[in-house]
Amino acid sequence: MEMELKQDEEAQNQILLEETFYVLTKKHCVFKVRLTKTGLCLIKESEHNIKEQVIPIRDVIGCRCLRSKKQTKRCTCQSIPRSNSLEVVEESSLELDDMDTSAYLYIYAYIFQSTKGNSKKRERTIVTLRFRSFDKYEDNNKEAQKWRTAIKKLIRGETVTGRSISDFTLSLKHRETRKLLILCNPKSGAGRGKYIFQQKVVPILQEAEVPFDLFMTKHANFARDFVRTNNLYQWTGIVVVGGDGIVFEVINGIFERSDWSEVIRNIPVGVVPGGSGNGLARSIAHHCSEPYAPHPTLPSALAAVKGRSVPMDLVRVETRSQILFSFLSVGWGFLSDIDIESERLRMFGGQRFTIWSIARLIGLRSYGGKVWYLPSDVPLAHTEKFEFTGSNLDLPSEIHLETQSGRERVDSWYSANSKRSTYFSITGSSYQSTADSGALPQVGGDCCAGGTVPRQRTYGPPPQIPGLPAPLPPAWKCIEGRFVMVHASYQSHLGEECLFAPEARLDDGKIWLLIVKAGTSRSQLLHFLLGLSTGAHATTTQNPEGIQLFSVNAFRIEPDMTENGYMTVDGEHVEYGPIQAEMFPSLGRVMVP
Numbered sequence: 001m002e003m004e005l006k007q008d009e010e011a012q013n014q015i016l017l018e019e020t021f022y023v024l025t026k027k028h029c030v031f032k033v034r035l036t037k038t039g040l041c042l043i044k045e046s047e048h049n050i051k052e053q054v055i056p057i058r059d060v061i062g063c064r065c066l067r068s069k070k071q072t073k074r075c076t077c078q079s080i081p082r083s084n085s086l087e088v089v090e091e092s093s094l095e096l097d098d099m100d101t102s103a104y105l106y107i108y109a110y111i112f113q114s115t116k117g118n119s120k121k122r123e124r125t126i127v128t129l130r131f132r133s134f135d136k137y138e139d140n141n142k143e144a145q146k147w148r149t150a151i152k153k154l155i156r157g158e159t160v161t162g163r164s165i166s167d168f169t170l171s172l173k174h175r176e177t178r179k180l181l182i183l184c185n186p187k188s189g190a191g192r193g194k195y196i197f198q199q200k201v202v203p204i205l206q207e208a209e210v211p212f213d214l215f216m217t218k219h220a221n222f223a224r225d226f227v228r229t230n231n232l233y234q235w236t237g238i239v240v241v242g243g244d245g246i247v248f249e250v251i252n253g254i255f256e257r258s259d260w261s262e263v264i265r266n267i268p269v270g271v272v273p274g275g276s277g278n279g280l281a282r283s284i285a286h287h288c289s290e291p292y293a294p295h296p297t298l299p300s301a302l303a304a305v306k307g308r309s310v311p312m313d314l315v316r317v318e319t320r321s322q323i324l325f326s327f328l329s330v331g332w333g334f335l336s337d338i339d340i341e342s343e344r345l346r347m348f349g350g351q352r353f354t355i356w357s358i359a360r361l362i363g364l365r366s367y368g369g370k371v372w373y374l375p376s377d378v379p380l381a382h383t384e385k386f387e388f389t390g391s392n393l394d395l396p397s398e399i400h401l402e403t404q405s406g407r408e409r410v411d412s413w414y415s416a417n418s419k420r421s422t423y424f425s426i427t428g429s430s431y432q433s434t435a436d437s438g439a440l441p442q443v444g445g446d447c448c449a450g451g452t453v454p455r456q457r458t459y460g461p462p463p464q465i466p467g468l469p470a471p472l473p474p475a476w477k478c479i480e481g482r483f484v485m486v487h488a489s490y491q492s493h494l495g496e497e498c499l500f501a502p503e504a505r506l507d508d509g510k511i512w513l514l515i516v517k518a519g520t521s522r523s524q525l526l527h528f529l530l531g532l533s534t535g536a537h538a539t540t541t542q543n544p545e546g547i548q549l550f551s552v553n554a555f556r557i558e559p560d561m562t563e564n565g566y567m568t569v570d571g572e573h574v575e576y577g578p579i580q581a582e583m584f585p586s587l588g589r590v591m592v593p
Contacts, residue, residue: 006397013038016160017147019128021401029110031401033129035150037160040107040127047247055109055125057154061305062208066090067137068100102119102132103144107151108207110302121291122298125448129401152176178307180205180212181235183250185242185274193274197241200297201272201304208305212239217246227253228456237268237591239304243275244328248570250587251314255325256456268309272300277339277571279328279498280590283491286499287506288592292499296496303591311507313490316460317569318468319579323458327588328570329494330581332557333367333485334360334516334525336568361526366482366518369559372580376510376551379462380477380582395472465554467580472556482518484525486557488581489514501549509585510551517546533544 017035032043039056066088088104089096107127112120129147131140146165153160187192194216205212213235217223223246227238240246247269254263273296274283281300285292290299317324333338338360374380466472487494488511492504501512516525526545531537538549557579559565567574 014162016150016162016165017228019129019131019143019147022402030463033401035147035154037154037549038149040109042127052318053421055111055127057151058306059111059122060107060109060151060155061302062155062210063151064207064209065141066104066106068097068102068104070097100138101135101140102130103137104142104145105129105147107354110298114336118343119291121295122302122463127401138511176209176211176270176277178210178236179234180210180304181232181238182214182218183226183238183240183242183246185217185223185240186215188242188246188275193241196272196274196297200295201239201241201301204301204305210305214389217242222335223248224249224253224256228415232263232267235267235269236307237304237309239270239272239300239591241272241274243273244277244279244571245275247271247280247327251325251327255458255460258459260459264588268589268591270300270304272297273303273307273496275500279491279494279496279571282493282496283504283506284590284592286492290593296445299593300591302593306593307388307593309589309591312588312590313507313509314587315490315511315581316463316584317579317581318463319432319575320468320577323460323576324569324574325460325587326490326569326581329489329500329568330557330579331487332559333365333487333565333566334486335485335494336566337365339568340566340573347371357529361522361529364522364525365565366484367563367565368482369480371479371483371486371515371559372472372476372558373479373513373552373556374465374476378551378553378554422450430436454532459504461584461587463582465580468556468578468580476556479515484516484518484520485514486490486516488512488552488555490583498532499535500532502538506590507586509553509583511553511555511581511583513548513552513555515548520546554580 015034015036019033021031021033023029023031028047030045032045034041034043037057039054040060041054042051044051064233067090069087069089071087088106098320105128107129109125109127110122111125113123115121129144131144133143150160150165182197184193184197187530199215215226223240227250232238238250240250250269254260257263271278271281271284278296281296282292284290284303285296288299290302292299300307312327315326317326317330338357341360380495487500489500490504491506491510492501494500500514504510504512516528520528524547528537537547556578557567557580559567560577561577566575567576567579
């Protein structure tokens with residue numbers, strides 16, 4: 001075993017490419033750059049010491065080959081532009097500097113840096129390698145393209161060996177096989193969706209050279225209709241820019257397709273936070289131990305370009321009139337009241353939840369009914385279920401290195417009541433969208449012109465629990481009485497500042513059920529709500545009597561229908577009445593950084 005581990009380590013550290021570069025602004029300073037399977041190793045050799053840093057390949061998002069741009073003013077004795085004033089352009093540009101035969105390889109990485117308080121953040125770092133060993137640009141470009149192709153393949157997780165690198169020059173350029181579908185809600189949250197995408201996401205997509213098609217949502221359920229009616233196989237992933245509402249639309253649009261099983265398995269979904277809650281985006285960052293603040297869009301943008309995805313649990317939700325597939329939560333009572341009633345304060349962004357929490361705490365409500373649940377230790381029939389080395393180089397945000405000139409170079413699911421019956425989705429999403437799509441291409445298919453979803457057949461895996469009207473088996477537990485709220489989540493966060501279930505993971509196969517009974521005082525409830533920001537509420541020593549948080553596999557809520565209230569699925573308003581949910585572990589796939 002030790003021999004195998006040693007051999008594997010040696011294979012990972014095998015040098016695939018190696019080159020020596022020089023810094024024009026510093027005499028007697030040499031950089032040896034080595035590419036291994038695990039990262040880019042920079043070895044700085046000066047007169048007095050040697051320093052080394054490894055940029056892990058997982059922190060590299062892309063690299064581009066460029067040429068120097070023609071300068072309008074230049075001294076006749078200056079044939080090579082100074083590195084601090086270097087401007088580069090694409091090879092096809094009409095502004096090429098023919099006097100500079102160098103090929104420039106720009107490597108873009110987002111590496112971890114420690115901050116005060118032992119926290120970490122990602123810093124954008126650009127490593128510029130200037131290849132100018134040969135007199136002709138074509139020869140220098142071959143070397144740069146060889147490095148580029150090797151790095152691109154390593155980023156994608158493909159096998160790269162010393163022998164295969166010699167063949168890279170035959171094709172010269174690495175061709176990107178991915179293409180992303182971007183669905184952006186320009187009015188999500190405080191109305192900054194379009195700005196977030198253009199300013200925060202597009203630059204990273206360009207650095208990684210990942211092509212995309214962008215569509216702006218025009219009305220509620222635009223994303224749902226788009227996903228349901230279009231050929232999704234022309235894209236390798238779907239990235240939504242907005243809040244949890246647009247994620248809800250995409251997920252349920254997929255399950256309104258007859259080929260849902262192929263789509264859900266092969267086309268992962270990514271989310272760039274631009275809404276008020278952003279629970280899924282925050283949960284993904286938490287799951288991957290990625291820094292979220294102060295740049296919440298960075299983990300999501302990195303996830304979109306890295307091409308990594310992992311399984312994610314989905315929950316099948318049944319009401320009296322429809323079947324939905326949920327990725328985040330089901331709620332009844334206090335939190336759902338806040339979510340729906342605070343819609344009028346959407347211009348305040350995420351602060352609307354805090355404002356309305358105070359209002360609902362003052363006017364505290366309770367609701368009568370029954371809550372049934374199947375404990376997590378009673379399984380459902382279908383349930384199956386390079387470390388960063390640190391740096392002593394103190395790299396700047398941009399590193400410019402170059403080679404020495406002239407040197408020689410070596411089922412559709414079925415109703416539990418009847419396998420012939422079909423449920424239809426009739427309730428639309430409540431988030432607001434825009435009717436203005438600018439000059440973007442029009443969507444094909446039969447998308448409806450308004451915001452109402454037509455009655456569509458819903459597909460998906462068959463249920464493993466009795467249908468909503470049917471009695472439940474003896475293994476189910478029941479709590480009857482009055483409740484301040486019942487809320488179930490399968491993600492760690494309900495929002496950016498709401499750590500609802502600290503132990504939850506993207507694919508743990510658990511529904512975390514919170515029950516707060518009537519009789520809980522306002523002070524106890526306030527203390528509990530304050531604990532949601534840190535997860536302190538989840539410790540049993542912090543919970544007062546009448547507040548329970550535990551894991552289940554399925555649950556059913558039967559409210560007293562003589563009363564009125566709100567019920568939500570992923571923050572979307574659904575009809576008030578009986579509702580039940582069951583876990584389907586790892587049914588979906590989500591992009592991760």
